[in-house]
Amino acid sequence: MCISCGCNKPHDKHGNPAHITIDELEKAAKAANMSKEEAAKNIAESVGLKCGK
Template sequence: MCVSCGCGKVNDNHGDSRNITQSDIVTAAQAAGITPEQAAQNLMDTCQQMSSGSQKQSPRNTNTRER
């Protein structure tokens, strides 16, 4: 879906590149050397941390290469 609004159109950014799409998640996962599912889980975890005010938690990244 357009991850930003939840419309269900997976790669429609509605003409605004600031909206997150499935393609963005796939590309970000490739950059991190993880699966898109792992990237999505990391996003969900981060959102939960932001909601709870938590500052830092180890990311779920099985890639050991340095960034």
């Protein structure tokens, strides 16, 4: 999904540069030497969501 809105279109910004895409998540994960899954988990935990096992 444009991962910030949940539309199930992970690469689509819907004409709005403020939306976060999977491409940006992948770039951020690569910059931190981690998987996109770990980066997503860290983001979720940073906003107070419980993730993982």
